Amino acid sequence: MEEEKQHLNAYLKQHGLKKSVQRERILEVFLDIENHLTAEELLEHVKKKYPEIGYSTVYRSLNLMVKAGLAKVVDIGDGSARFEHAFRHGEHDHLICERCGNLIEFKDPRCKPIIDEVAEQKKFVVKRHRLDIFGICNDCIDKTEEE
Amino acid sequence: MEEEKQHLNAYLKQHGLKKSVQRERILEVFLDIENHLTAEELLEHVKKKYPEIGYSTVYRSLNLMVKAGLAKVVDIGDGSARFEHAFRHGEHDHLICERCGNLIEFKDPRCKPIIDEVAEQKKFVVKRHRLDIFGICNDCIDKTEEE
DNA sequence: CTCATTGCAAAGCCTTTGCATGGAG
DNA sequence: CTCCATGCAAAGGCTTTGCAATGAG
Numbered sequence: 001m002e003e004e005k006q007h008l009n010a011y012l013k014q015h016g017l018k019k020s021v022q023r024e025r026i027l028e029v030f031l032d033i034e035n036h037l038t039a040e041e042l043l044e045h046v047k048k049k050y051p052e053i054g055y056s057t058v059y060r061s062l063n064l065m066v067k068a069g070l071a072k073v074v075d076i077g078d079g080s081a082r083f084e085h086a087f088r089h090g091e092h093d094h095l096i097c098e099r100c101g102n103l104i105e106f107k108d109p110r111c112k113p114i115i116d117e118v119a120e121q122k123k124f125v126v127k128r129h130r131l132d133i134f135g136i137c138n139d140c141i142d143k144t145e146e147e
Numbered sequence: 148m149e150e151e152k153q154h155l156n157a158y159l160k161q162h163g164l165k166k167s168v169q170r171e172r173i174l175e176v177f178l179d180i181e182n183h184l185t186a187e188e189l190l191e192h193v194k195k196k197y198p199e200i201g202y203s204t205v206y207r208s209l210n211l212m213v214k215a216g217l218a219k220v221v222d223i224g225d226g227s228a229r230f231e232h233a234f235r236h237g238e239h240d241h242l243i244c245e246r247c248g249n250l251i252e253f254k255d256p257r258c259k260p261i262i263d264e265v266a267e268q269k270k271f272v273v274k275r276h277r278l279d280i281f282g283i284c285n286d287c288i289d290k291t292e293e294e
Numbered sequence: 295c296t297c298a299t300t301g302c303a304a305a306g307c308c309t310t311t312g313c314a315t316g317g318a319g
Numbered sequence: 320c321t322c323c324a325t326g327c328a329a330a331g332g333c334t335t336t337g338c339a340a341t342g343a344g
Binding site for chain 1: 220255258278281285
């Protein structure tokens with residue numbers, strides 16, 4: 001938490017930007033939640049603790065955090081961007097439940113080499129990748145069976 | 148082309164929907180273009196040949212084609228959905244150039260087994276996946292070097 | 295005849311932006 | 320003091336929807 005705040009402050013200083021209570025508070029709320037939240041969901045949580053913070057500040061802070069490397073956008077294609085922690089969190093991919101919308105993270109060491117090889121073949125310089133597996137998560141399967 | 152039309156008509160009949168000139172024409176234009184187009188880009192092409200067709204019809208037909216399995220949505224995260232041919236086109240993934248926005252398709256047989264195994268471990272039922280590799284395509288690298 | 299489709303304009307949804315006020319450096 | 324940040328409301332970009340008129344089955 002402290003480390004993230006320092007990281008943010010360093011970023012702000014480096015870019016001639018200024019600290020603010022709002023930014024710090026939004027970061028705190030964001031870090032407190034381990035889920036992949038939409039901006040609106042984060043906004044709700046922020047409003048609960050700090051009702052005076054406006055929604056554009058949340059959007060702006062979120063974008064800032066992405067630029068600063070503290071957050072990452074996850075786009076599951078439902079219209080709203082989700083945000084996940086990016087600081088000291090390793091690379092990973094997602095299982096996305098089409099029923100409940102939940103995201104499960106996973107890592108598999110075999111992916112990267114394949115990606116690099118494919119790119120090599122196409123003479124493509126890889127910056128990043130995303131592997132999303134869509135389907136139904138275990139919880140939702142159980143629920144279906146109970147019916 | 149004829150096969151796709153038949154497929155569409157079969158879908159329409161099956162669902163109590165009706166044929167229309169517009170739908171057929173939009174499908175034709177769509178099939179004529181091998182690129183991954185946004186709705187707006189497709190609309191432009193449609194308008195060139197058939198100026199009387201409205202944009203909402205293009206959107207609606209595109210959605211219809213997706214449901215009918217003739218088109219697939221590709222979301223590269225820039226705000227606009229792109230559409231690719233899905234009928235008699237095998238599964239594949241994408242290299243996405245962050246500079247020119249071009250999509251390069253690729254297939255690698257090693258992906259699926261990994262995905263299935265990961266899902267198995269997490270007791271997740273896979274419906275589909277998407278592997279997108281973002282970076283700079285060969286053309287754009289060449290352009291950079293020329294400068 | 296009945297019900298789906300069309301084209302237009304309007305609305306929806308998420309996100310960004312303009313502007314005046316307030317605050318950090 | 321100088322700019323940046325904030326909060327509000329307004330605008331933006333893409334897509335969907337309501338509605339009256341048209342057209343397919």
